[in-house]
Amino acid sequence: xxxxxxxxxxxxxxxxxxxxxxxxxxxxxxxxxxxxxxxxxxxxxxxxxxxxxxxxxxxxxxxxxxxxxxxxxxxxxxxxxxxxxxxxxxxxxxxxxxxxxxxxxxxxxxxxxxxxxxxxxxxxxxxxxxxxxxxxxxxxxxxxxxxxxxxxxxxxxxxxxxxxxxxxxxxxxxxxxxxxxxxxxxxxxxxxxxxxxxxxxxxxxxxxxxxxxxxxxxxxxxxxxxxxxxxxxxxxxxxxxxxxxxxxxxxxxxxxxxxxxxxxxxxxxxxxxxxxxxxxxxxxxxxxxxxxxxxxxxxxxxxxxxxxxxxxxxxxxxxxxxxxxxxxxxxxxxxxxxxxxxxxxxxxxxxxxxxxxxxxxxxxxxxxxxxxxxxxxxxxxxxxxxxxxxxxxxxxxxxxxxxxxxxxxxxxxxxxxxxxxxxxxxxxxxxxxxxxxxxxxxxxxxxxxxxxxxx
Amino acid sequence: xxxxxxxxxxxxxxxxxxxxxxxxxxxxxxxxxxxxxxxxxxxxxxxxxxxxxxxxxxxxxxxxxxxxxxxxxxxxxxxxxxxxxxxxxxxxxxxxxxxxxxxxxxxxxxxxxxxxxxxxxxxxxxxxxxxxxxxxxxxxxxxxxxxxxxxxxxxxxxxxxxxxxxxxxxxxxxxxxxxxxxxxxxxxxxxxxxxxxxxxxxxxxxxxxxxxxxxxxxxxxxxxxxxxxxxxxxxxxxxxxxxxxxxxxxxxxxxxxxxxxxxxxxxxxxxxxxxxxxxxxxxxxxxxxxxxxxxxxxxxxxxxxxxxxxxx
Numbered sequence: 018x019x020x021x022x023x024x025x026x027x028x029x030x031x032x033x034x035x036x037x038x039x040x041x042x043x044x045x046x047x048x049x050x051x052x053x054x055x056x057x058x059x060x061x062x063x064x065x066x067x068x069x070x071x072x073x074x075x076x077x078x079x080x081x082x083x084x085x086x087x088x089x090x091x092x093x094x095x096x097x098x099x100x101x102x103x104x105x106x107x108x109x110x111x112x113x114x115x116x117x118x119x120x121x122x123x124x125x126x127x128x129x130x131x132x133x134x135x136x137x138x139x140x141x142x143x144x145x146x147x148x149x150x151x152x153x154x155x156x157x158x159x160x161x162x163x164x165x166x167x168x169x170x171x172x173x174x175x176x177x178x179x180x181x182x183x184x185x186x187x188x189x190x191x192x193x194x195x196x197x198x199x200x201x202x203x204x205x206x207x208x209x210x211x212x213x214x215x216x217x218x219x220x221x222x223x224x225x226x227x228x229x230x231x232x233x234x235x236x237x238x239x240x241x242x243x244x245x246x247x248x249x250x251x252x253x254x255x256x257x258x259x260x261x262x263x264x265x266x267x268x269x270x271x272x273x274x275x276x277x278x279x280x281x282x283x284x285x286x287x288x289x290x291x292x293x294x295x296x297x298x299x300x301x302x303x304x305x306x307x308x309x310x311x312x313x314x315x316x317x318x319x320x321x322x323x324x325x326x327x328x329x330x331x332x333x334x335x336x337x338x339x340x341x342x343x344x345x346x347x348x349x350x351x352x353x354x355x356x357x358x359x360x361x362x363x364x365x366x367x368x369x370x371x372x373x374x375x376x377x378x379x380x381x382x383x384x385x386x387x388x389x390x391x392x393x394x395x396x397x398x399x400x401x402x403x404x405x406x407x408x409x410x411x412x413x414x415x416x417x418x419x420x421x422x423x424x425x426x427x428x429x430x431x432x433x434x435x436x437x438x439x440x441x442x443x444x445x446x447x448x449x450x451x452x453x454x455x456x457x458x459x460x461x462x463x464x465x466x467x468x469x470x471x472x
Numbered sequence: 473x474x475x476x477x478x479x480x481x482x483x484x485x486x487x488x489x490x491x492x493x494x495x496x497x498x499x500x501x502x503x504x505x506x507x508x509x510x511x512x513x514x515x516x517x518x519x520x521x522x523x524x525x526x527x528x529x530x531x532x533x534x535x536x537x538x539x540x541x542x543x544x545x546x547x548x549x550x551x552x553x554x555x556x557x558x559x560x561x562x563x564x565x566x567x568x569x570x571x572x573x574x575x576x577x578x579x580x581x582x583x584x585x586x587x588x589x590x591x592x593x594x595x596x597x598x599x600x601x602x603x604x605x606x607x608x609x610x611x612x613x614x615x616x617x618x619x620x621x622x623x624x625x626x627x628x629x630x631x632x633x634x635x636x637x638x639x640x641x642x643x644x645x646x647x648x649x650x651x652x653x654x655x656x657x658x659x660x661x662x663x664x665x666x667x668x669x670x671x672x673x674x675x676x677x678x679x680x681x682x683x684x685x686x687x688x689x690x691x692x693x694x695x696x697x698x699x700x701x702x703x704x705x706x707x708x709x710x711x712x713x714x715x716x717x718x719x720x721x722x723x724x725x726x727x728x729x730x731x732x733x734x735x736x737x738x739x740x741x742x743x744x745x746x747x748x749x750x751x752x753x754x755x756x757x758x759x760x761x762x763x764x765x766x767x768x769x770x771x772x773x774x775x776x777x778x779x780x781x782x783x784x
Contacts, residue, residue, distance in 0.1 A: 227608045228608060246645050246656050249605055278595050
């Protein structure tokens with residue numbers, strides 16, 4: 018500017034020292050100023066007023082970092098940097114902001130030797146211009162770096178992700194696109210199209226917004242999600258109903274108002290048929306399950322019953338054999354109960370003995386109807402009396418071995434017709450019932466299934 | 473019948489409406505692109521039956537020149553456009569626009585269930601005006617406010633629409649969950665509390681809550697909702713300033729296109745094979761380095777003290 022080429026050449030000759038000294042001096046001044054004011058200027062701004070103002074302009078245009086703003090405010094009563102007009106951090110303009118921020122930081126960080134070297138390189142130009150240009154150049158370099166950096170932090174390029182294994186990239190959301198959220202434009206668009214709600218009656222638009230945002234913790238949880246939707250709509254219905262009643266708008270459809278519906282009768286019929294089908298299916302399956310369970314249970318009951326019967330039979334047989342032994346041997350058991358039982362049986366048996374007493378022995382042998390046991394008893398006696406061939410005891414019993422063999426193979430007599438009727442059995446009318454002789458008299462035996470169920 | 477009722481009711485309470493008030497006029501042009509599936513078509517049909525102020529148009533035979541829709545809307549006197557764009561015979565995108573000047577919102581439509589397949593027992597008058605119920609989250613962000621306004625104008629039936637019926641018997645719910653907009657349609661069913669009809673088979677979990685009815689001593693009614701259908705979920709993708717054109721003023725960063733998802737899945741499967749082959753190759757090389765392969769690889773150095781060398 019003011020300096021001529023000659024002067025600059027002189028400077029060149031004297032060189033650096035002069036410059037450096039000058040700068041040092043200015044730096045000292047700057048420090049003094051810094052001491053005076055709390056905020057301060059760095060060495061770079063002190064050189065020319067021109068440069069300072071330019072730098073300030075840059076700063077003023079930019080909403081800098083907190084410390085910057087503070088500095089600016091105190092320094093020259095400039096009006097504070099405009100508050101960020103942006104709410105969202107992901108704005109288009111953000112990047113440019115960051116760029117300028119970085120420039121500012123650069124200004125701060127400039128070192129003296131650096132600047133000296135730069136000045137030397139551009140001696141033809143005036144100092145101030147040279148300074149500013151050099152700064153800008155550096156800024157330009159830095160800008161490129163800065164532009165890439167934030168993206169590198171936030172977004173992972175898609176190409177990187179593709180090379181990853183599918184398991185690894187589960188959590189990473191690929192951000193290949195730039196987010197655009199132009200709030201100002203959105204608001205403008207909204208204002209352009211929105212209805213004048215404050216002037217309108219509620220019945221004109223019929224739209225209700227909930228007071229609280231609907232909170233759905235887990236979208237995958239179908240039941241709770243649908244319940245939240247349902248509640249939201251229900252609350253809206255209640256509110257709207259009151260408002261519409263206030264405005265005198267017809268709300269519910271009268272019963273006699275018939276009109277076309279959204280779903281045709283045919284469609285509703287289909288839905289009903291499906292509901293009925295579903296219900297019937299449910300009922301049928303429940304019934305089938307019940308039957309299965311019953312069947313399983315019935316089988317158990319039947320088995321238990323058979324076992325019980327078998328046990329009963331075993332018990333009676335045991336008792337009978339006990340009795341037999343008691344009759345043959347002396348007293349095997351001496352329990353009271355058994356005695357009682359024996360007495361009764363003896364009493365019952367005595368008359369048959371008496372009956373048979375006068376009869377000839379052949380008749381006794383032939384009378385199978387009265388019971389095998391009694392005939393056996395009789396034959397045993399006869400055997401004993403006829404001759405002690407088997408080495409029996411004194412009381413007319415055959416010996417033990419003979420008894421065993423008799424019981425195993427049977428003894429004597431004819432085995433045929435043992436079960437056929439004889440005069441006595443056919444004269445016995447105890448089992449006869451006139452009721453049973455009639456056509457449907459005795460009730461029929463139930464089927465297996467029903468018997469199982471009844472028990 | 474509706475016309476008769478309208479004339480009667482208008483004669484009865486017509487004096488309430490101020491004469492100077494401007495009518496709200498909404499007409500929706502509703503159409504789809506070519507290549508829709510039957511479910512997409514049924515959804516269109518369902519929405520058409522729920523919106524008496526809509527005009528259904530033949531399929532639109534272009535996916536690139538969507539601005540032609542503006543002329544179409546003008547032709548049919550519509551100031552809203554609801555356009556369904558099907559891609560690849562499976563993905564459905566919904567465009568909603570205020571016809572001449574915008575804005576336009578593009579959604580991805582997912583989880584679509586039409587009335588026909590849902591078998592809900594709810595039903596409502598064809599042409600009755602819906603209540604619109606919005607989640608409070610719609611007021612939180614600028615782009616959602618725009619979307620809400622569009623919904624209000626497109627799905628809300630104006631009072632003066634031609635085929636409109638006078639009662640309010642269904643409600644449309646718009647809820648934001650998981651960054652998506654979930655839409656449900658319910659019938660408002662009122663039952664007298666004495667004889668409580670359990671008509672709501674689907675919504676058995678929600679018991680009707682009594683609401684006091686204020687007007688002239690009528691009995692109080694229980695209000696409950698029965699879902700009508702259809703159900704669908706919208707993911708906003710892009711908002712344009714003009715109608716089917718103009719600068720993009722919002723773009724959803726989190727939206728991943730279904731193509732991307734499908735290709736990721738495919739790539740995942742392919743990657744499995746690639747990894748396995750790579751591993752086998754590595755194993756082979758390792759074995760070769762250890763001198764375990766019969767062919768190729770590194771040969772073991774001969775031991776200078778082995779018998780073969782010493783007694784050769």
